[in-house]
Amino acid sequence: MTVPLIPVTDPADPRLTDYTALTDVALRRRREPAEGLFMAEGEKVVRRALAAGYPMRSMLLTEKWAEALGDVITSCGAPVYVVTPELAEQVTGYHVHRGALASLHRLPLPDPADLLARSRRVAVVEAVNDHTNIGAIFRGAAALGMDAVLLSPDSADPLYRRSVKVSMGAVFSLPYARLAQWPHSLTGVREAGFRLLALTPDARAVELADALRREEPAERVALLLGAEGDGLTPRALAAADTWVRIPMAHGVDSLNVAAAAAVAFYAVATSRPPQTGP
Template sequence: MADPLTLHDPDDPRLHDYTDLTDVQLRRRREPAEGLFIAEGEKVIRRAVQAGYAMRSMLLSAKWVDVMRDVIDATPAPVYVVDPALAEQVTGYHVHRGALASMRREPLPAVSDLLRATPAPGRGEGTVRRVAVFEDIVDHANVGAAFRNAAALGIDAVLLSPRCADPLYRRSVKVSMGAVLQVPWTRLESWPADLGTLRAEGFTVAALCLSDRAVTLDELAARKLGKLALLFGTEGTGLTPGALEAADEHVRIPMDAGVDSLNVAATSAVVFYVTRPGPA
């Protein structure tokens, strides 16, 4: 535990982790390269700590010091106190939640290790049975919302194609309310070839799409498959031909009023709920 230290200079090198948070392109490159991500707000910071991520530092406005006292007392990381104007000058936006933490990224697990892991307590019946797979979802808010759905609706693990947005980018973490820190995830390096790993582990890969061979979501759910991987693409172009070819099943959500698709956040919520597993 270190006593909170008040800083006054926006160019202080100790504030480097928090600079230019609104520059999406810069932060997308910088954060993975430097092995960090930013947790914003009390709830998300606490979830990051509870999930086992190590803290590099914390940046607080004065009124948040007492609120975060237990976290401060439990961490060896430095805690910097700044006034709101300085925080805005450093980060590039008004930090209305008053609390930021720079957290250390952990190495991503291998896909096979993730699929064989024992789900966390309350997240499964001893084996991974439901996996969400996202292809080329580049919007950070959509990624965050999808992770929040996954946490709430029985998904044991999430797999991302190489082009998907970073789940640990600040906006993704914020929209997910910290769910990206709770649901195990990793990236598939060879796309879509790595979908074969799911099949090798006994999963049926079901692609959400509008193809002629698609069965309804209700039909898929009625099969009560033991291990199911649910594959989602972008709202505009959907899944790529390679991903569709690699899937075992094509699945559609029946819709009314001439609507043929929903965005990935809405689609994933519906699909996760309908296909949630019963007792093992």
Template sequence: MAELITVEDPDDPRLHDYTGLTDVELRRRREPAEGLFIAEGEKVVRRALDSGYRMRSMLLTPKWADVMRDVVEAAEAPVYVVSPAVAEQVTGYHVHRGALASMCRKPLPAAGEVLRTARRVAVMESVNDHTNIGAVFRSAAALGMDAVLLSPDCADPLYRRSVKVSMGAVFAVPYARLDPWFDGLAAVRAAGFTLLALTPGEQATPLDEAAPHRMERVALMLGAEGTGLSAKAMDASDLRVRIPMAHGVDSLNVGAAAAVAFYAVATGRPGS
């Protein structure tokens, strides 16, 4: 069991994992380099632990040290207790849910490993917004996608904001980087997947006509909000599919489009 270590100096080097959390550019470089990520809020911290991530340390305000007593008792890493004011000085923001954990990253699996057992895979190209990455992971997990593949320029699913928006779903769905991009897409096809490119383009096949839930193995490709999939990614697909639009609306936001497509791919799957 971990003892609670009260820290009063915001410059205490033991709190280094938590410094400058509002500096996105800095954290994007630091966290992968230092092999850590930050889980924020009780629920997310618990889910990270349940998913087998190892804790480096925890930073709690007194209230949360009390609420999370069982986590503290089970912790094999140091647990620092700080006042809300010190938490704000260290992190750079007012930590509403006064529970942060610094967790160890695990090595990412290779794409081939992820594909071996999966039947429904989401493939994201150039989705570099942390909120969108998190939202897509939450829907992918909830709606039964087996895995997520990311182009090398997609944002980090373990960045604090992604983890939070996903409600911890980034821990539940296996994911890998698809590198090299675009050639990796051929490997997905070689693994037995039909590559569907989601686009609002009018010449694409309506999703319900494509009936992806009847396909044996499906890789559903999604692009970023606004730009969508690149022409090269579209060319590398087997079929372009669209969600039919009404009322003259030209598109859904990427989170809504992903949710609808995952539902169409996963629901009514053979044997369920």
């Protein structure tokens, strides 16, 4: 199958609509979920998105990248718009230094109950609306062996360009779902057999390592994480089984949410006795 490369020279060409004003965060936040699309930037991320099964809508490439991505172009069959770096900047609003942008279709998210049924360790994220933090949480959760992420209704979009980039593509490999009602949906998490551990700097919380030491090895664990700064809301804290904290030294109040999450994921991953001998 030969796919024609389509040169475009007019920044107002309606075929480039998917790529307009990428730096306008407020606009893109509304548009992308509403239109069922998301952006992948850079060859590696584009390939990972396709490998994860997201269907391609189109690509916007400079000539150099049209060559490097030749196999992708042939196999996915979507239109490929070839532009100059200057035109790419005019349309998107920034210098696309990785030279390759793809617009992909979103897929329906799994049902939280289905996802819980096939998971043992999940991260539950409340009101993290910073795309960098969402991306970093996904990268850590995937790297450290969590099975899934559940998002509160007001958490940021994992498929937003910045989240995808910071996650290094982990948003494609780690399954996630959105909880419909907050904090009511947490009841469903518990009913699925998960023990809900809420991560908080509150002095009344149990030390994370102690809390995990008390868990049965087979138990399912859901780690509840709140936003940078405010932390978990009182109603999320009230819904948890146990409050856990990472001990702090040197008078420091807290860790960045992504670092705290990574520590907690690691602690969960290593809290079970080793499967094989020493």
